[in-house]
Each structure stands twice: as structure tokens, then as C-alpha cells.
Amino acid sequence: DEHRLNALVGITAQSFVFESLGGGRRDVVGEDRSLWYLNAGGADGQTNFNESNDWKMLSYLFRANYALQDRYLMTASLRVDGSSRFGPDNRYGYFPSFALAWNLHEEPFMQDLGPLSELKLRGSWGQIGNDKIGEYASFATVSGNLNAVFGPNEDLNFGASPISLANPQIRWETTTQANIGADLSFLNGEVRASLDYYNRLTDGILVALTIPSYVGSASNPTVNAAEVRNQGFEASVNWLGSVGEVDFDLGANGATISNKVRELGEGREFFFTGSVAGMGQTQRTVVGQPIASFWGCKTDG
Numbered sequence: 001d002e003h004r005l006n007a008l009v010g011i012t013a014q015s016f017v018f019e020s021l022g023g024g025r026r027d028v029v030g031e032d033r034s035l036w037y038l039n040a041g042g043a044d045g046q047t048n049f050n051e052s053n054d055w056k057m058l059s060y061l062f063r064a065n066y067a068l069q070d071r072y073l074m075t076a077s078l079r080v081d082g083s084s085r086f087g088p089d090n091r092y093g094y095f096p097s098f099a100l101a102w103n104l105h106e107e108p109f110m111q112d113l114g115p116l117s118e119l120k121l122r123g124s125w126g127q128i129g130n131d132k133i134g135e136y137a138s139f140a141t142v143s144g145n146l147n148a149v150f151g152p153n154e155d156l157n158f159g160a161s162p163i164s165l166a167n168p169q170i171r172w173e174t175t176t177q178a179n180i181g182a183d184l185s186f187l188n189g190e191v192r193a194s195l196d197y198y199n200r201l202t203d204g205i206l207v208a209l210t211i212p213s214y215v216g217s218a219s220n221p222t223v224n225a226a227e228v229r230n231q232g233f234e235a236s237v238n239w240l241g242s243v244g245e246v247d248f249d250l251g252a253n254g255a256t257i258s259n260k261v262r263e264l265g266e267g268r269e270f271f272f273t274g275s276v277a278g279m280g281q282t283q284r285t286v287v288g289q290p291i292a293s294f295w296g297c298k299t300d301g
Contacts, residue, residue, distance in 0.1 A: 002069050010061040019052040049145055053135045058082040073101040073122075083131040086170060087138040093172035097126025118185040123178075130173040133206050137222040140166035165211075165221040173224065175202045193237045200230040201262075209271060210281075225271070227263040228291050232256035259290040 025041025038046075063077040076098040082091050101122035104110050110119070143163040150157050181196035204224035211220055236253035264270070264287055273292055274283035284295035 004067040004070075005064070007064040008061065012057075012059045012061065014057040015054065016056075017052075017054040019050075021050045023048040047145075054084075055135045056084045057131075069106065071103045071106040073099075073103070075099045077126075081129055081131070081172075083172075085131050085133055085135060085137060086172065087168040090138075090169065090171035093129040093131075093174065095127040095129050095174070097124065099124035099126075115186050116184060117188050118183070120183040122182070123180045125176075125178045127174055127176045130175070130206065133170070133208075133222050136164070138166060138168050138170055140164060164219045165215070167221045167223055170206065170222055170224060171204060173202065173204045173206045175200060177201075190241055191237070191239050194235065196234040198231060198234065201227070202230075203227045204265075207271075207273075209268075223265060225265050225268070226261060226285065226291070228259065228261050230257055230259050232258055261285055261287050261289060261291050263287060 023038050024047040025038050026044070026046075027042035028036050028040050030036075059082070060080040061077075062079070063075070066074045076096075078094070078096045081093050081095065083093075084091070099122065101120055104119040104121060105117070140162055141164045142160050144158070144160045146159045146161050147156055148159060149155065177198060177200040179196055179198045181194060183192070183194050185192045205226040205228060206222055207225040208220040209223050209225055232255060234253070234255040236251065238249060238251040240247075240249050242248065264285070270284050270286040272281035272284055272295070274281055276282045279296065282294060282296055283292040285291050285293070
């Protein structure tokens with residue numbers, strides 16, 4: 001009569017695989033398409049390519065909800081995510097969360113609320129992870145079909161070369177958020193409002209950091225490059241009513257946000273991102289300023 005408890009336990013597994021294979025020849029003889037084979041054309045200008053990549057995720061999930069007298073509410077959850085995009089030492093991330101709520105309108109001393117028909121106070125804290133990077137950012141990758149002519153006979157030699165640098169130490173990007181808020185309703189639920197304050201810290205932001213061209217890598221290595229804080233207030237109001245046989249629902253919402261870079265990794269004081277044609281990179285991320293602030297020449301007029 002006074003206690004309600006439900007729980008969820010689960011395991012999810014995901015696998016994504018992509019493969020492609022292709023080739024081309026010029027000067028294929030004849031107009032009969034049934035005889036158009038790659039080895040029937042000229043060797044000059046031939047192209048061959050193949051590509052494959054895969055990505056896997058294994059997750060363990062847990063959540064429990066508890067209510068006492070429908071007044072005091074608690075939720076606790078934990079998810080453990082393992083992504084093949086990270087190296088063996090940092091493959092798994094652990095992301096807990098919990099929330100508490102108090103239905104004040106269920107308390108005996110709050111029975112006479114006047115125009116206020118519902119009031120709930122709540123607070124929460126939790127973490128989530130991000131692995132949205134390339135499939136092999138923690139491993140060095142090699143590309144074939146990088147060919148060149150060598151020797152007195154000017155023979156075409158097939159070659160291969162590293163095209164990306166490995167960063168085996170990259171780890172999950174983690175966002176930690178705390179939230180306090182209140183839900184209210186007035187006039188028997190015709191008007192509802194939610195008020196929230198949030199404080200969100202993202203640590204180990206995954207960025208493909210620009211490196212000098214003389215390094216010889218075709219792509220920039222992915223690193224955990226920054227720590228950024230977002231905080232502010234959110235509010236929403238809804239009015240449900242009717243005029244004759246017409247029902248209506250009017251709503252308004254707004255938010256404030258303060259964004260600030262707290263820390264940069266890799267010994268960087270700042271780094272540039274973004275680009276505009278003819279102007280190069282135009283956004284600079286530096287400690288104490290919003291992330292990716294526009295950066296350029298001052299103008300008069």
C-alpha cells in the first residue's frame with residue numbers, strides 16, 4: 001500500500017559492418033558489354049580499391065524506481081558501455097545517475113494550496129558518455145594503392161603507407177550534469193510550469209586535433225582535448241483550455257546558457273577550428289572563453 005518498486009536489467013549488443021570493393025580499366029575493346037571485364041582493358045590508368053570497417057558496442061543496463069506513499073520518489077541507474085572505438089585499456093565507460101523527487105502536494109500540511117494544485121521538487125545527478133569518433137582512432141591505419149614509378153624501366157610499383165596516427169590512450173568523453181527544479185500546476189491543472197537550473201560539465205571532449213603537415217599524416221589524430229562547462233536556467237509554461245468546442249494548448253519556453261572552456265589538454269593554450277573560404281580557420285577555443293569563439297581581424301565599420 002505504501003511502497004512501489006520496479007527494476008530493469010538488460011544487455012544490448014550492436015554491430016555495424018561496412019565493406020566495399022571496386023576497380024576500373026580504360027580502353028576496353030568492343031561494344032559487347034558481356035565481355036567487359038577488368039582484365040580486358042589497358043593497364044594504364046587502372047584503379048583498384050577496397051575498404052572495410054566495423055564498430056561494435058556492448059552495454060549493460062540497470063535501473064530501479066522506488067516510491068514511498070507516492071510522496072518520496074527515487075530513481076537510480078547505471079549503464080556500462082564498451083566500444084570498440086577505444087583501445088583495450090579504455091574500452092569501457094561507467095555512467096551512473098540518480099534522481100530524487102518530493103511530491104509536496106501529497107503532504108497533509110499542503111492540502112490547502114489555493115490556486116496551486118500540484119507542487120513537486122526534484123533534483124538529479126548523472127553521467128553519460130560519447131564515443132562518436134572514427135572506428136579506428138586508437139589504431140594506426142594503413143592505406144594501399146599508393147603507387148609510384150621507380151627504376152630505369154619506369155615500372156609502376158604498388159605501395160602502402162600509414163595514413164593516420166594512433167592514439168591508444170583516448171577514452172570516453174564524459175558529461176556530468178546536476179539539475180534542480182520544480183513542477184507546478186494551477187487551476188486544477190489548466191496551467192503547468194517547470195523551472196530548472198542545470199550545471200553541465202563535459203570532460204575529455206573528443207577532437208580531431210590539427211597537426212603540422214610535415215608530420216605526413218593524411219588525417220588528424222583524435223584526442224581528449226578540452227573540458228567545458230554549460231550552466232543556466234530553463235523554464236516552460238503550458239496553458240490547456242477550451243473555448244466552446246475548441247480545445248487549445250498554448251506553451252512558451254526559454255533558457256539561458258553560459259558556456260566556458262575550463263581546460264585544454266595536450267599542453268595547448270588554444271586551438272583553431274572551423275573555416276571560411278579565403279580566410280582560413282576562424283574559430284578559436286581558449287580557456288576562459290566560450291568554445292569555438294569566432295576569431296578574426298577587427299574592423300572599423
